[in-house]
Amino acid sequence: MPRRDITIPAGSSLTLPCLSDLPSDLLFPKYTWTFTPEQERVGRALTHDPWWDVPEAELTLHVVGQQHAGEYMCVMEAQSGEGLVKMKRSFILHIQEIPLLMKKLHVMGTEGDSIILPCHPVLTSGNVSSASFSWYRMTEGSDHQELHPVFKSQSSSNKQDIATNRIYWASDPRKQDWSINIDKVELDDAGLYACEVYMDSEKKTMTLQLIVNPLPPPLCLNHSQPWEACPEPDNRSWKATVSEALIAFSVNIYAKLKRTHATSNLLFSPASIGGALSYLLLGARGQTRTELESALSLPSEFSCIHLMMKKMKDETRGSMLMAYQMFYNPKQELRESFVNQSVEFYDTVPEKLTNSSERNVKMVNDWVASKTQNKITMLMESVEPDTQLIILNTVYFIGKWKSSFDLKHKHGDFTTLSGERVSVPILYSTNFELAISYMPSLKAQVARFHLADKSSLYILVPTLVSEEAFYRLEDNMNEKNIKAMVMEMEAVPPVASEVTLPKIKLTLNTDLISLLKRMGLFGLFDDPNLCGMFPDQETTLLMDARHRAFLSLTEKGVEAAAVTSMSFSRSFSTFSAMKPFVFIVWSEHSKCPLFMGRVLNPKQEK
Structure with missing residues (x-):
């Protein structure tokens, strides 16, 4: 065998x-x-x-x-x-049998920390108080450096020794704990340490590997320079880049908000939210800049954004007033370059907050009210004492119809998604000039209402009154389809039509904190890099972010306001929007949406 x-x-x-x-x-x-x-x-x-x-x-x-x-x-x-x-x-x-390797515990810390090296072996015999013990820093060869820890209570009588060694007993050796504390650990302290405890014939040894990581470089190291200049400032491609980015940004926000407002009206201003983020971007550096550029759908390291935002503000001045402001803690010091560029690109000089919460609330709310023609008068109820900065953007839009509605007060039935008929005040005309077309890619009838100063109101109505048809329309609202819609509708000539619209007056709030997180801006909530603003930035976290928007459709036209803070190729002779619809207020100057939303029930004003 x-x-x-x-x-x-x-x-x-x-x-x-x-x-x-x-x-x-x-x-x-x-x-x-x-x-x-x-x-x-x-x-x-x-x-x-x-x-x-x-x-x-x-x-x-x-x-x-x-x-x-x-x-x-x-x-x-x-x-x-x-x-x-x-x-x-x-x-x-x-x-x-393989001899047991000596156990080695790894202890890790950062330069300047106070670090404890543990040593509490279990002794099985004798009186612990009679144990002898030693600490060594192990070096190459047999010559190890013995350490001499002291009690902190001895500091008054042995200051020189403590200052030299920085080594204390972390506990009481008489309680079977021989751990030591190394104060203000240095990079040179890294290495191998051993704790030996003897009692009678018993010996216990603990070996520890101390790893000391260097202090991270200052947050603002190499991030103190002003925002870089835009190359070829008259290059027309920069405007196209920003317009496309703002369309993608707008559609992205709509897609995220529609899920959280599944059964209610929706109103927001991508121009205001994007404006506030671009102003914040002026002072952002490093990873925070990268995150903001991504959220705004901008190319990486795109230096012309602020110049293009200034041009958009100037071009739309006839119908839209956009304003920016920053309030900051009086204990903070702003970089002179940031203040100068705030004036250059955003026409604003940052202002200091006061020491009074009441005065700060009034100061912020008064500014918002004045910039929105009193359409939004209450944005904040309080300003916390530790607030470091408040970034604000307001948009006020007035667009007069190029045709006119009857001035007689009329009512009509608006059919909701559930099939319920709701009697609402309406805008009606038998001879209103507008462009109408059916968009197969959106599966919706689209009407373009011409407004003054090269602006338009687009209303998108699904062919059927059903949740399935309406949500299919919303799902089809991507960047490609919206751009194609605008391009096609610009080529459709206006025709005299019978038009019926519900009168609308909406004032809606958006949970901006949740929206920013869903857009990937997590860094704003965890020590953002705002070194372009502050030369000696301490930890500054985004604690509050708000967006409030107002919009009304009246016989005069479209009026809308918003504030953001962070603290249809066939023809129709009639057009009716007396059922749920999506609307887009579009600027032909900047080629991007100013306001977007949907109306599921005109009676829901908030």
């Missing part, structure tokens, strides 16, 4: 083959394994066990130890043409 001796180290795994190169005429082989431990004479049959697998022809042992040392025997029985054949094979397994 073949027998083989095998020696392997403890902790290894091993596979034992029963027999190899079996004769081809053997049929139906059956394997049986038995194991006889060392120092024993009787073997036992092996079955499946956590320590070994028995897939018949092979035996696999996992993580072997001394309990696996002994004789393993395999018996194979099979049928051949001459009858029953039985074959055996034996293995003698020896386990070699």
Whole structure:
């Protein structure tokens, strides 16, 4: 019977083959394994066990130890043409113990921290108070540096020694805890340390590897420069870049907000939210700048954004008034370059907050009211004393119809998504000039109402009054389809039509905190890099962000306001929006949406 001796180290795994190169005429082989431990004479049959697998022809042992040392025997029985054949094979397994490696605990800290090196081994005999102990810093060779910890209570009598060593007892050695504390750890303190405790004949050693990470560089290192100049400021492609980015930004916001406003009206101003973020971008550097550019759908390191925002503000001045402001903590110091660029690009000089919360609330709300023609008069109820800065943007839009509605007061039935008919005041005309077309990509009838100063109101109405049809329209509102819609509608000539619209007056709030997070701006809530604003930036977190928008459709036209803070090719002779619809207030100057939203029920004003 073949027998083989095998020696392997403890902790290894091993596979034992029963027999190899079996004769081809053997049929139906059956394997049986038995194991006889060392120092024993009787073997036992092996079955499946956590320590070994028995897939018949092979035996696999996992993580072997001394309990696996002994004789393993395999018996194979099979049928051949001459009858029953039985074959055996034996293995003698020896386990070699490996000396236990000295345990080493890793302790990690940062330069300047106070770090504890733990040492509290369990002693099994004697009086702990009689134990002797030593701490060493281990060096190459046999000459280790002995450490001499002291109690902090001794600092008054041994100031020089403590100042030199910076090493204290972290606890009381008499309580079986010999941990030490290294104060204001330095990079040179990194290395291997050993704690030895003796009592009677018993010795316990703990080895620790201290890893000291260098202090991170100052947040504003290499981030103190002003915003870089725009190359070729008269290049027309920059405007196209920003227009496309603002369309993508607008559609992205709508897609996120529609999910959180599934059964209610929706109103927001991408121009205001984007304006506030672009002003914040002026002072952002590093990863914060990258996140803001991504959220705004801008190319990375696009230096012309602020110049283009200034031009957009100037071009739309006839119908839209956009304003920016920043209020900051009087204890903060602003970079002169940021103040100068605030004036250059955003026509504003940052103002200091006061020491009074009431005065700060009034100051902010009064500014907002004045810039929105009193359409939004209450933005904040309080300003916390630790507020570091408040970024504000307001948009006020007035767009007069180029045609006119009847001045008589009329009512009509608006059909909601549920099929309910709601009587509402309406705008009506039998001879209103507008462009109408059906957009297959949106599966909606689209009307373009021309407004004064190169602005338009687009109203998108699904062909059927149903949740499925309306939500399909919203799902189709992507950047590509909106751009195609505007381009096609600009080519559709206005025709005299019978028009019926519900009168609308909406004032809606947007949960801007949640929206910013869903846009990936997590860095604003976790130590953002605003080194372009502040030369010595301390941790500044975005704690509050608000967006409030107002819009009304009246006989005179479209009036809308917003404030953001962070603290249809077939023709129709009639057009009716007396069922749920999506609207877009569009600037032909800047080629992007100013306001977007939907009306599910005109009676819901808030």
